[in-house]
Amino acid sequence: MILGVAWSTLGELTLRHLYLAGLPLLVGLLLSLPLGWLATRVRWLGPPIIAGTGLMYTIPSLALFILLPLVLGTRVLSDVNVLVAMTIYTVALLTRSVADGLGSVPGPVRQAATAMGYGELRRVGAVDLPLAIPVIAAGLRVAAVSNVSIVSIAALIGVSQLGQLFTDGFNRNAMGPILVGILACVVLAVALDAAIALVARVLTPWLSRRTPA
Amino acid sequence: MNTLALTWEWLTDPANWQGSGGIPAQALEHLRLSFVALLVAAAIAVPAGLWVGHTGRFRWLAINLAGGFRAIPSLGVLFVAFLLLLPRLRGDLAFELPALIVLVLLAVPPILSGTYAGVEATDAAARDAARGVGMTGGQVLRQVEIPGALPLIMSGLRSAMLQIIGTATIAAVAGLGGLGRFLIDGQASRQFEQMAGGAIAVALLALLVDQALALVQRLVVSPGLAHAAAAR
Numbered sequence A: 001m002i003l004g005v006a007w008s009t010l011g012e013l014t015l016r017h018l019y020l021a022g023l024p025l026l027v028g029l030l031l032s033l034p035l036g037w038l039a040t041r042v043r044w045l046g047p048p049i050i051a052g053t054g055l056m057y058t059i060p061s062l063a064l065f066i067l068l069p070l071v072l073g074t075r076v077l078s079d080v081n082v083l084v085a086m087t088i089y090t091v092a093l094l095t096r097s098v099a100d101g102l103g104s105v106p107g108p109v110r111q112a113a114t115a116m117g118y119g120e121l122r123r124v125g126a127v128d129l130p131l132a133i134p135v136i137a138a139g140l141r142v143a144a145v146s147n148v149s150i151v152s153i154a155a156l157i158g159v160s161q162l163g164q165l166f167t168d169g170f171n172r173n174a175m176g177p178i179l180v181g182i183l184a185c186v187v188l189a190v191a192l193d194a195a196i197a198l199v200a201r202v203l204t205p206w207l208s209r210r211t212p213a
Numbered sequence B: 001m002n003t004l005a006l007t008w009e010w011l012t013d014p015a016n017w018q019g020s021g022g023i024p025a026q027a028l029e030h031l032r033l034s035f036v037a038l039l040v041a042a043a044i045a046v047p048a049g050l051w052v053g054h055t056g057r058f059r060w061l062a063i064n065l066a067g068g069f070r071a072i073p074s075l076g077v078l079f080v081a082f083l084l085l086l087p088r089l090r091g092d093l094a095f096e097l098p099a100l101i102v103l104v105l106l107a108v109p110p111i112l113s114g115t116y117a118g119v120e121a122t123d124a125a126a127r128d129a130a131r132g133v134g135m136t137g138g139q140v141l142r143q144v145e146i147p148g149a150l151p152l153i154m155s156g157l158r159s160a161m162l163q164i165i166g167t168a169t170i171a172a173v174a175g176l177g178g179l180g181r182f183l184i185d186g187q188a189s190r191q192f193e194q195m196a197g198g199a200i201a202v203a204l205l206a207l208l209v210d211q212a213l214a215l216v217q218r219l220v221v222s223p224g225l226a227h228a229a230a231a232r
Helices: A007-041 A043-056 A061-072 A079-103 A107-115 A120-157 A163-171 A175-203 A205-210 B003-012 B023-055 B059-070 B074-088 B093-120 B124-132 B137-174 B180-188 B192-220 B223-231
Strands: none
Touching (some): A007 A079, A007 A163, A007 A175, A061 B137, A079 A120, A107 A120, A120 B059, A120 B137, A120 B180, A163 A175, A175 A205, A175 B074, B003 B192, B059 B093, B093 B137, B124 B137, B137 B180, B137 B192, B180 B192
């Protein structure tokens, strides 16, 4: 027990939280890669894509959790609502990062790859995307941290994760569980952030080689 | 009848558009709370951000504050504030003050980092030129750095306002007024159409306020700067 919360409960809720915040990061990344690429590739599509995905971020999370069952036909308590909502927020944050990252690849680099016989798709995959990793990773880290924070709000509609410690504590007038929940959320956010930073470093070995240790 | 039709019926029912508990009254209450929180946060964060940007002092704090605060779950902080303050306050203030404190706390970091980044992003050549023609530090700040920082200050204010509107919705759990009431009361009485109708109203309010601030941004930012940003 820690401040009135059983360790097993804390572990269970943390895993649920990681699942609800983490899976949308992966799906959101997979969706924003083609969207961001399209925004840089087709000039007139850029502004509507960036503005449109950004607009989705304006919808307050509690409202989105409640509205998705109407749109998706899911049950109110279904995990799918939270997963889809978090994917929407991830895409809203990441599409701009992907477009910025791909846009920051120097023209001469792109021309050299084309001169070496790379086709458009192969060049984007093998040259542009790896060079854009630092910018995309920075966006993904922001999305990861804010996803962990936003997911906790789903406790208000009865989807269990660390946020449940907030509602439980509040209903019982007990500060302990709320503090444990806040701390667990922050630790989870920091851990996800560090994990993404680590993966980005491993994927961009040329960057760490350039700076002398 | 399906839930979509029930939600539409709830939204178009004239009874829900009247009185102190109606949609317009709650929307106004939501707006009032949000603007009070935004004004207080801006009164703290804009001067602080200008000072940090102008002098370069406490840069690390401005950078880390915005990122670090994002990790703190607002629902938890809100409940902590209520548990701490509710027993000590009386009347309407008991619900409003804890919520306002949390809303301001959430809104300060994005405004601070936007303002600081805006001042720092001001064209160095323009700043040097202003010093060169003999402007004092205050004049450089007022006539060059603040106008130059306005686009980023405004985007900081916009993201702060979105945070505030979203979190004010949540604060209804602890008795605060505003559109969040429909979401929370609807859940308590198992009326999904009320929850969904309230959710649509909140989403529309957030979109409208964000677009209104975007319009303000277009009006206050000098045309030369807006042009330069578009060309970039």
